[in-house]
Amino acid sequence: MAGRCVAHLDMDAFYVSVELRRRPELRGRPVIVAGTGPRSVVTTASYEARRFGVGSAMPAARARRLCPQGVFLAPDFAYYREASRQVMAIVRAAVDVVEVVGLDEAYLDLTGVPGPVAAMRRLVAEIERATALGCSIGIGPSRLVAKVASDAEKPRGFVVLSREQACRRFAEAPCGLVPGIGPKTVERLRGLGVETLSALGAVPATRLAERFGPRHAAELQRRARFEDDSPVTEERKVVSESRELTFDEDIRDLERLEAILGQLVDRLCDGLIAQRRRGRTIGIKVRLDDFSTHTRARTLADAVATADRVGPVAQDLLRRFAPPRPVRLLGVRVAGLELSDRDDDEQLQLVL
C-alpha cells in the first residue's frame, strides 16, 4: 500500500468482556458495569444490554429502569488495567509504533509493514487466543479513517477503507459519527441545515466560518472529508492530573467542602509523588446544583507536588470563589506537570 497505513484497534465492550472472563455464567445476559451511588453512570454495557437501550454515560438509575433484569457490576479498574496491559503487550510485540488511548483502544502505524491486513488478522487471533477478549479493527490511510472503520461493524468488526471509500460509505451518516464532532457541534450544524457528512463537506466554507470561525470551520470540513494527517505518536505527555468527586447530595457548608477538598488534595498528591511528578498550576473545579461548572486556578513560581504546598492554594481558591449555590462536585487539579529531578526527590523524601 502506498502512503501511510494506520490501524485502529478497539476492544469490544471491554470492561464487560473482562468481567465475563471471571464470571462466565453471566455470558449471554445483559451485563452493565456502573457505579453504585445515586448519581452514578453506566461505564460499559454488554451488547445484550444495549438492545434495551442502555448505553455508556447514561445515568445508572435510568439503565435500571430500561433493563430491570440487567446484572449490574461495580467497576474494578485495577482489574481492567491489568487486562489492558496484557492486550497492549501483545500489540506492542506485533507492531513497532503503537499509540495507546485509554485502556481499550490503540492506533497502530502500519506504514511500511508488509501485508498489513494479514498482520492485523493474525493480531486479532492472537489477542483472542491469549486473553479470550474480542476486538474490532479499522484500517485506513489515517487515524481518522481507521477509527471510524473500527466502529463501523462492531463487535468483531474488521473494516479496511481508503479515504474515498470512507467518504462514500459514510456520506449520509450524521456528522456526529466523526470523532471531534460532538453533540453541541451537531446541534449547531443542524441549525445551519447541515445533517450529514456529505452536506458538511459541501457547505460553503464562508457560511460555516460565519458560525464557527475560520479555523474551526476548516477543521470540521477536513473531518467531514476524512482528511487527516495527524501522526501516530507512541508517547502521550501527561500535562495535568486531577481528582474530583460528585456528592450523593449537594453540599452548602463551606467547612465540609474544605474538608473534602483536603482529602482530594491528599489523594492527588499521593499519586503525583508516586509518579515523581509536580506542577506549577493549582486549580479547583466546582460544579453547582444548576450544573454550571466553574474553575479557578493559580500558577506558582515553582512546581510543587506535596499536600502542604497544593492544599493551601486550593483552599484559598475555594474560599475566594465562595460557591453561591449548593455544590454537587468538587475537584482539584495540578497542571504544567514535569518530572522531578533527583535533588527535589530528596526534598520530597524529607517532607514525607
Place this chain on the structure above:
DNA sequence: TCTGGGGTCCTCTGTCGA
C-alpha cells in the same frame, strides 16, 4: 432523564512587558 471521573485541547479575554 438528569447528567461520573479523568483527561486533552481549543478559544476568548485580560494583563504585562518589550
Place this chain on the structure above:
DNA sequence: TCTGTCGACAGAGGACCC
C-alpha cells in the same frame, strides 16, 4: 515621554474523548 502594537502567558470556560 507617551502611545500603540504585538506576543507571551495566565485564567476561565467549554467541547470532546474514553
